[in-house]
Amino acid sequence: xxxxxxxxxxxxxxxxxxxxxxxxxxxxxxxxxxxxxxxxxxxxxxxxxxxxxxxxxxxxxxxxxxxxxxxxxxxxxxxxxxxxxxxxxxxxxxxxxxxxxxxxxxxxxxxxxxxxxxxxxxxxxxxxxxxxxxxxxxxxxxxxxxxxxxxxxxxxxxxxxxxxxxxxxxxxxxxxxxxxxxxxxxxxxxxxxxxxxxxxx
Numbered sequence: 001x002x003x004x005x006x007x008x009x010x011x012x013x014x015x016x017x018x019x020x021x022x023x024x025x026x027x028x029x030x031x032x033x034x035x036x037x038x039x040x041x042x043x044x045x046x047x048x049x050x051x052x053x054x055x056x057x058x059x060x061x062x063x064x065x066x067x068x069x070x071x072x073x074x075x076x077x078x079x080x081x082x083x084x085x086x087x088x089x090x091x092x093x094x095x096x097x098x099x100x101x102x103x104x105x106x107x108x109x110x111x112x113x114x115x116x117x118x119x120x121x122x123x124x125x126x127x128x129x130x131x132x133x134x135x136x137x138x139x140x141x142x143x144x145x146x147x148x149x150x151x152x153x154x155x156x157x158x159x160x161x162x163x164x165x166x167x168x169x170x171x172x173x174x175x176x177x178x179x180x181x182x183x184x185x186x187x188x189x190x191x192x193x194x195x196x197x198x199x200x201x
Contacts, residue, residue: 013049013052015041015044015045015049015052015056015059016052016055016056016058016059016060017059019037019038019041019056019059019060019063020059020060020062020063020066021063022037022063023037023060023063023064023066023067024063024066024067024070025067026064026067026124027066027067027068027069027070027071027074027124027127028070028071028074029071029124029128033119034064034067034119034123035119035155037060037063038060038064038152038155038156038159039155039156039158039159040159041056041057041059041060041156041159042056042057042060042155042156042157042158042159042160042163043159043160043162043163044056044163045057045159045160045163046159046160046161046163047163053160057152057156060152060156061148061152064148064152065144065145065148068123068127068144068148069141071123071124071127071128071131072127072128072130072131072135072137072140073131074128074131075127075128075129075130075131075132076131076132076134076137077131100115100122100125100126100129101129101132101133103115104129104130104133104135105133108135109139109143111126112126112130112135112140112143112144112147113143113146113147116144116147116148116151117147117150117151127144
């Protein structure tokens with residue numbers, strides 16, 4: 001069952017609880033898209049139950065924030081156990097974590113803030129790695145809260161504003177994901193080249 005069906009009209013009265021729960025599952029690395037949950041929840045709020053809009057947004061917001069904290073905690077306290085499961089015991093996953101860890105060591109909090117805007121499973125690996133490298137917990141909470149406020153507000157606004165045109169939103173969301181991912185990759189590449197160039201000089 002996909003997210004659109006799960007966040008259906010028949011469940012709309014309890015949508016804030018459902019969205020919250022789905023986002024918690026995302027923190028446990030279940031294949032749940034935070035972006036989709038926010039946009040679809042906002043779309044249902046706009047078209048079916050506008051009187052619950054604020055309640056639904058709070059459910060999404062808190063769910064996403066708690067999800068990030070869960071992922072961080074798993075990275076800090078439960079990663080050795082997670083690597084014993086098939087979900088995490090993959091070469092590609094291990095390589096991704098090692099790569100993000102190197103970014104944390106070089107750029108610190110900037111990695112967390114910018115990385116929070118990147119989908120494709122990067123976010124959860126980012127939070128897991130933050131916990132694994134024992135990134136300061138209170139600093140993590142503040143930086144993540146700032147970045148989450150931007151992303152959640154933007155995505156919820158888009159879903160609410162264009163609620164009746166959800167297919168159009170999904171099209172632009174795909175373009176947004178690609179644009180942000182490419183921009184982040186270019187930012188990191190330019191930073192590394194610039195750093196090495198000054199080192200050579």
